[in-house]
Amino acid sequence: MRIVCRSGAGARPRIKAPPRVRQNGRVTLYRDEGVVLRTQKLGEADRIVTVLTRRGGRIRAAAKGVRKTKSRFGARLEPFTHVDLQLYERRSLDLITQAETLRPYGEHLVTDYPRYTSGTAMLETAEKLTSEEGEPALRQFLLLVGGLRTLAERGHDPRLVLDAYLLRSLSVAGWAPALDECCRCGTRGGLRGFAIASGGAVCARCRQPGAATPAPPTFALMLALLRGDWEYADGSDPRHRVECSGLVAAYLQWHLEHGIRSLRHVEREGDRPRVVAPARAPAPGGDLPNDPGYPGYPDDPGYPDDPGYPDDQGYPGDRGHPDGAGYRAGPGDSDDTIDRERV
Numbered sequence: 001m002r003i004v005c006r007s008g009a010g011a012r013p014r015i016k017a018p019p020r021v022r023q024n025g026r027v028t029l030y031r032d033e034g035v036v037l038r039t040q041k042l043g044e045a046d047r048i049v050t051v052l053t054r055r056g057g058r059i060r061a062a063a064k065g066v067r068k069t070k071s072r073f074g075a076r077l078e079p080f081t082h083v084d085l086q087l088y089e090r091r092s093l094d095l096i097t098q099a100e101t102l103r104p105y106g107e108h109l110v111t112d113y114p115r116y117t118s119g120t121a122m123l124e125t126a127e128k129l130t131s132e133e134g135e136p137a138l139r140q141f142l143l144l145v146g147g148l149r150t151l152a153e154r155g156h157d158p159r160l161v162l163d164a165y166l167l168r169s170l171s172v173a174g175w176a177p178a179l180d181e182c183c184r185c186g187t188r189g190g191l192r193g194f195a196i197a198s199g200g201a202v203c204a205r206c207r208q209p210g211a212a213t214p215a216p217p218t219f220a221l222m223l224a225l226l227r228g229d230w231e232y233a234d235g236s237d238p239r240h241r242v243e244c245s246g247l248v249a250a251y252l253q254w255h256l257e258h259g260i261r262s263l264r265h266v267e268r269e270g271d272r273p274r275v276v277a278p279a280r281a282p283a284p285g286g287d288l289p290n291d292p293g294y295p296g297y298p299d300d301p302g303y304p305d306d307p308g309y310p311d312d313q314g315y316p317g318d319r320g321h322p323d324g325a326g327y328r329a330g331p332g333d334s335d336d337t338i339d340r341e342r343v
């Protein structure tokens with residue numbers, strides 16, 4: 001069966017990331033690793049798989065026969081799975097020819113609703129914040145892997161892990177909120193409000209009517225999550241966590257053109273964060289800067305107890321991910337919708 005790219009991506013300029021292994025004069029195979037963000041049906045038995053890769057950024061590739069029950073690698077290409085891929089480069093969608101599971105994070109999330117929904121919101125955010133297909137986004141990839149691992153290890157409140165991920169991924173995308181100084185006048189201390197449209201915390205003088213007025217410990221919690229201070233975050237009061245989640249969600253929704261649908265499903269035991277987002281912002285001038293060099297990030301040791309990426313052996317076992325438990329599409333999130341967004 002010939003696989004046709006429905007979105008007409010063949011006509012779009014494609015930015016391909018090196019390195020590629022050219023195996024002979026006619027066939028170009030290459031390897032990359034990545035986290036599966038979502039899958040879409042393609043024809044009778046195939047899928048389009050969206051992956052945030054280490055070297056090549058966010059890519060979409062075709063996987064043939066993966067919806068057949070006897071598929072060798074169908075289960076390895078489910079959302080949340082960290083996979084090592086071999087792909088065959090084509091004019092339209094590249095073809096996945098091999099997939100090996102590195103870490104089946106989905107297995108560890110699917111049985112725990114708050115963790116599962118937090119992870120789903122992370123996948124959707126990762127896709128939205130890597131707006132350009134094929135544009136390398138190493139730091140977004142590392143953040144996502146670190147976030148999913150922390151979520152799966154169950155050491156922290158899943159909503160805290162999600163909020164830390166959202167704050168950091170926004171920062172990598174160039175949208176770090178001001179948290180320890182007024183985003184309008186730069187005053188440190190005496191911060192009274194959080195003005196989403198202005199970019200974060202505001203002092204009493206700059207605060208305009210209608211701006212949220214979080215408790216000071218909420219600012220401290222957001223700062224701790226951004227910097228990876230888990231000792232502070234784990235000891236925080238539930239009231240401030242709820243307030244923090246509401247502000248982070250509203251800030252994220254303001255900056256992303258289509259919002260994060262799956263945030264609606266995120267729950268924690270007890271309180272539900274109330275998200276009151278102002279009217280949405282205009283898109284900030286097109287594409288995101290991919291790696292703006294957010295100060296304070298490069299030396300961030302990451303999530304606590306993170307053994308580091310390269311030597312991490314991941315989780316034992318490779319049983320894949322139960323079929324159908326992946327990325328939950330929202331209403332209207334059909335293949336057509338997705339394709340339209342790309343045009």
Ligand SMILES: [Zn+2]
Pocket residue numbers: 182183184185186187202203204205206207
């Ligand atoms: Zn001010």
